[in-house]
Amino acid sequence: xxxxxxxxxxxxxxxxxxxxxxxxxxxxxxxxxxxxxxxxxxxxxxxxxxxxxxxxxxxxxxxxxxxxxxxxxxxxxxxxxxxxxxxxxxxxxxxxxxxxxxxxxxxxxxxxxxxxxxxxxxxxxxxxxxxxxxxxxxxxxxxxxxxxxxxxxxxxxxxxxxxxxxxxxxxxxxxxxxxxxxxxxxxxxxxxxxxxxxxxxxxxxxxxxxxxxxxxxxxxxxxxxxxxxxxxxxxxxxxxxxxxxxx
Amino acid sequence: xxxxxxxxxxxxxxxxxxxxxxxxxxxxxxxxxxxxxxxxxxxxxxxxxxxxxxxxxxxxxxxxxxxxxxxxxxxxxxxxxxxxxxxxxxxxxxxxxxxxxxxxxxxxxxxxxxxxxxxxxxxxxxxxxxxxxxxxxxxxxxxxxxxxxxxxxxxxxxxxxxxxxxxxxxxxxxxxxxxxxxxxxxxxxxxxxxxxxxxxxxxxxxxxxxxxxxxxxxxxxxxxxxxxxxxxxxxxxxxxxxxxxxxxxxxxxxxxxxxxxxxxxxxxxxxxxxxxxxxxxxxxxxxxxxxxxxxxxxxxxxxxxxxxxxxxxxxxxxxxxxxxxxxxxxxxxxxxxxxxxxxxxxxxxxxxxxxxxxxxxxxxxxxxxxxxxxxxxxxxxxxxxxxxxxxxxxxxx
Numbered sequence: 001x002x003x004x005x006x007x008x009x010x011x012x013x014x015x016x017x018x019x020x021x022x023x024x025x026x027x028x029x030x031x032x033x034x035x036x037x038x039x040x041x042x043x044x045x046x047x048x049x050x051x052x053x054x055x056x057x058x059x060x061x062x063x064x065x066x067x068x069x070x071x072x073x074x075x076x077x078x079x080x081x082x083x084x085x086x087x088x089x090x091x092x093x094x095x096x097x098x099x100x101x102x103x104x105x106x107x108x109x110x111x112x113x114x115x116x117x118x119x120x121x122x123x124x125x126x127x128x129x130x131x132x133x134x135x136x137x138x139x140x141x142x143x144x145x146x147x148x149x150x151x152x153x154x155x156x157x158x159x160x161x162x163x164x165x166x167x168x169x170x171x172x173x174x175x176x177x178x179x180x181x182x183x184x185x186x187x188x189x190x191x192x193x194x195x196x197x198x199x200x201x202x203x204x205x206x207x208x209x210x211x212x213x214x215x216x217x218x219x220x221x222x223x224x225x226x227x228x229x230x231x232x233x234x235x236x237x238x239x240x241x242x243x244x245x246x247x
Numbered sequence: 248x249x250x251x252x253x254x255x256x257x258x259x260x261x262x263x264x265x266x267x268x269x270x271x272x273x274x275x276x277x278x279x280x281x282x283x284x285x286x287x288x289x290x291x292x293x294x295x296x297x298x299x300x301x302x303x304x305x306x307x308x309x310x311x312x313x314x315x316x317x318x319x320x321x322x323x324x325x326x327x328x329x330x331x332x333x334x335x336x337x338x339x340x341x342x343x344x345x346x347x348x349x350x351x352x353x354x355x356x357x358x359x360x361x362x363x364x365x366x367x368x369x370x371x372x373x374x375x376x377x378x379x380x381x382x383x384x385x386x387x388x389x390x391x392x393x394x395x396x397x398x399x400x401x402x403x404x405x406x407x408x409x410x411x412x413x414x415x416x417x418x419x420x421x422x423x424x425x426x427x428x429x430x431x432x433x434x435x436x437x438x439x440x441x442x443x444x445x446x447x448x449x450x451x452x453x454x455x456x457x458x459x460x461x462x463x464x465x466x467x468x469x470x471x472x473x474x475x476x477x478x479x480x481x482x483x484x485x486x487x488x489x490x491x492x493x494x495x496x497x498x499x500x501x502x503x504x505x506x507x508x509x510x511x512x513x514x515x516x517x518x519x520x521x522x523x524x525x526x527x528x529x530x531x532x533x534x535x536x537x538x539x540x541x542x543x544x545x546x547x548x549x550x551x552x553x554x555x556x557x558x559x560x561x562x563x564x565x566x567x568x569x570x571x572x573x574x575x576x577x578x579x580x581x582x583x584x585x586x587x588x589x590x591x592x593x594x595x596x597x598x599x600x601x602x603x604x605x606x607x608x609x610x611x612x613x614x615x616x617x618x619x620x621x622x623x624x625x626x627x628x629x630x631x632x633x634x635x636x637x638x639x640x641x642x643x644x
Contacts, residue, residue, distance in 0.1 A: 190354070190356065192354065192356040193356050193359075195323055195356065196350070196356035196357075196358070197358075197369070197373075198322075198323075198342070198343045198344050199323075199343050199349055199350045199418075200344075200349065200370035200417070200418075200421065201370055201374050202344055202369075202373045203344055206373060210358075210369070211358060214360050215359070215360055
């Protein structure tokens with residue numbers, strides 16, 4: 001019996017040594033096939049040159065100038081992407097933080113329901129939502145009409161195809177990616193820390209600034225990344241949908 | 248109040264005397280304080296005072312209202328009715344950050360994103376104390392809790408006992424009029440807890456202010472406190488020095504909750520002044536009444552501590568009260584032999600010193616259980632109030 005146990009332990013230990021690699025392999029293979037390989041081929045492509053416009057397979061030729069060309073020809077587009085994404089990220093923080101705060105600390109037993117409501121619109125497909133916004137904000141839509149009648153917008157002013165609508169659309173689309181990580185960070189905070197701060201002569205505002213805010217910053221940072229990176233990549237698509245002719 | 252010589256200057260001697268003259272003897276006064284959450288009474292009519300420099304414990308089972316009472320003193324809860332005075336001033340509706348009391352929380356609640364120095368400096372910084380003074384004060388406090396040299400550590404790098412001391416330093420650095428402690432030793436293991444009990448007592452003597460201490464551990468309360476308030480279901484059952492509470496409990500609950508007690512339910516045969524007669528077995532026994540007075544026919548509980556009960560083969564002579572028993576069980580427990588006896592249906596527990604010469608007894612033997620007259624008490628009401636076995640109620644010792 002003792003020998004049997006010993007044997008099992010020995011094989012178990014041997015198997016145990018390779019188990020982590022076994023568990024890692026699906027992820028590693030996946031990333032290698034669908035991330036590293038395409039990335040390498042993209043990199044190769046970025047250094048290739050085409051003989052002519054009609055050449056289908058560009059030749060690899062260490063053409064570093066592609067990069068400087070990209071920056072010099074499309075710097076406006078790059079810059080605008082980052083601006084729009086940055087503005088959308090800031091707006092997401094401004095809207096998402098208070099929202100997450102209220103859900104985490106005042107939501108009580110409705111917390112999960114409220115969180116669900118934040119996410120629910122995103123079960124609708126991206127295209128449908130975008131088209132819906134085009135109708136709502138469209139030149140003949142109710143909102144533009146109202147704003148024109150109240151002279152907030154000039155006679156032939158529009159919302160679609162402006163920077164504001166692009167930033168608004170990005171904010172709308174990425175808000176949950178801000179709310180969820182901030183909520184998780186806030187929810188983890190032990191509320192007796194707030195009691196302790198108040199006990200140590202801090203008003204509610206100072207307790208928030210010195211304790212709650214710093215402890216929730218990792219969530220804001222994560223939310224910022226989750227919002228900014230896709231938003232920066234998305235603004236080109238965004239322009240073609242919401243603002244086909246951004247002026 | 249006696250201020251110890253080496254207390255930091257912040258509690259200033261001159262100011263203290265002036266303050267005492269203005270506000271009298273007590274630092275915290277509760278005047279008929281009641282707290283209700285919806286239909287639930289967390290605290291009923293708490294009415295007591297805590298003098299300067301006292302180590303005061305609130306002791307009771309969980310849900311007895313002790314923590315709510317502490318939170319009302321700290322300012323986290325507002326009393327439904329009644330008033331709380333701090334150094335004479337009514338603070339019932341003053342928020343916690345404008346009260347000069349500080350709390351040590353159950354899990355310490357150290358700020359995890361700040362090092363020890365910033366944690367301790369948090370209170371003085373809130374009050375805009377100059378940074379240079381903060382530095383001396385924090386140093387002084389770390390010295391009092393014996394953690395000099397830990398200023399740059401993060402709370403997660405400290406052991407439970409060290410975190411506990413930092414929590415103490417963080418509260419004391421503000422020179423509060425009283426320190427409130429919510430089960431401060433609950434999270435520590437037994438050995439550390441015992442060391443911290445002595446440490447807390449030393450620190451309290453050193454700083455000389457009142458410590459108000461909430462615990463459910465009777466041993467802790469008995470060891471450390473000058474006075475104890477025993478609470479049960481929102482009521483303050485009794486307040487007194489540990490010896491008073493142990494030797495002269497006033498309610499059945501207190502008798503059962505503190506230490507071990509033999510409790511027998513019976514009725515009053517005759518009452519006169521502060522004594523009454525009851526019948527135990529076939530015997531009529533006279534005992535002192537403790538707590539609420541009783542009348543003939545009232546249900547009462549007869550109480551005697553196991554260590555006051557003697558076991559003998561012959562009926563003892565004058566001055567002793569005795570009942571005839573049969574031995575049910577006896578267990579050698581080191582310092583004492585624990586006897587379980589049966590007195591006509593009622594269980595009697597006796598702790599007999601190991602040095603006492605006893606004949607070789609076996610279960611079934613007939614013996615006498617006896618005690619001196621002043622060892623027994625009569626408590627108004629039935630033993631079921633204690634919420635435990637109807638006869639011998641043993642809280643862990």
